[in-house]
Amino acid sequence: MKRRPRRSAPATLSALVILAVCVLAAAVSVQLLLGERPWISYAAVTGWLHGQHWTDLVPAVAGGVAALLGLVLLLAAVLPGRARVLPLRGDLDSGASRRSYRSTLRVAASTVDGISGAKLKLGGRRVKAVVTTARTSTDGLADAVRTAVEQRIGQIDPATPPAVKVRLKTSGSTS
Incomplete structure (x- = not known):
């Protein structure tokens, strides 16, 4: 679908x-x-x-x-437009809307300890997450966010799982 x-x-x-x-x-x-x-x-x-x-x-x-x-x-x-409903794996003809998929993954990224905000962009085959933190030491934080988002993607079980790319911003940075 x-x-x-x-x-x-x-x-x-x-x-x-x-x-x-x-x-x-x-x-x-x-x-x-x-x-x-x-x-x-x-x-x-x-x-x-x-x-x-x-x-x-x-x-x-x-x-x-x-x-x-x-x-x-x-x-x-x-030319085909962007899919509005992303197909899920399984026997049934089921799918998830792009909006709900993105918001679910955003919540998963935000639940990681130390993350104050998250923005996600869904591409064709990848998810780009830009997360904000107030921590001064960010060692392992991007990996924790990537793991949380990939775990949520595994729970949703899309037909083609996207690659996850995480960019970390400290709340004091301007980039």
Whole structure:
């Protein structure tokens, strides 16, 4: 189970642009059928378009923008997004949300004696923990945090366990 994010934003934006163009075309068509003055003159638009050459700046820029927009929409449709639910090992089709996974691992890092705060980032195959301590002697503290986080990962039992990287900051440091 690897639930991926929906591509609703690009699809909605594309649909709204196409809808706006269709509404405009329909409104101009109805105005022409009723014999009224249309919002956009067909003769003026076609006359301007026929006056353009492929080597002019306006068609080149419009073509480049259209190609770039098409490429962005194609990549949004084809490339997978970050998994929202991380699969767990086992017979059942089960998973854990990224948010709950991260908060559980943050709590595990914070429970180590001497740690005053922890921030975690979940990557594809690794967990980066930045922990803060007020201790002056930090010998073995990073290893203790790594062990606690790895132990919690073992309890959660994800399908692909991530590697754990711990960075230790003292409360007086600025890095």
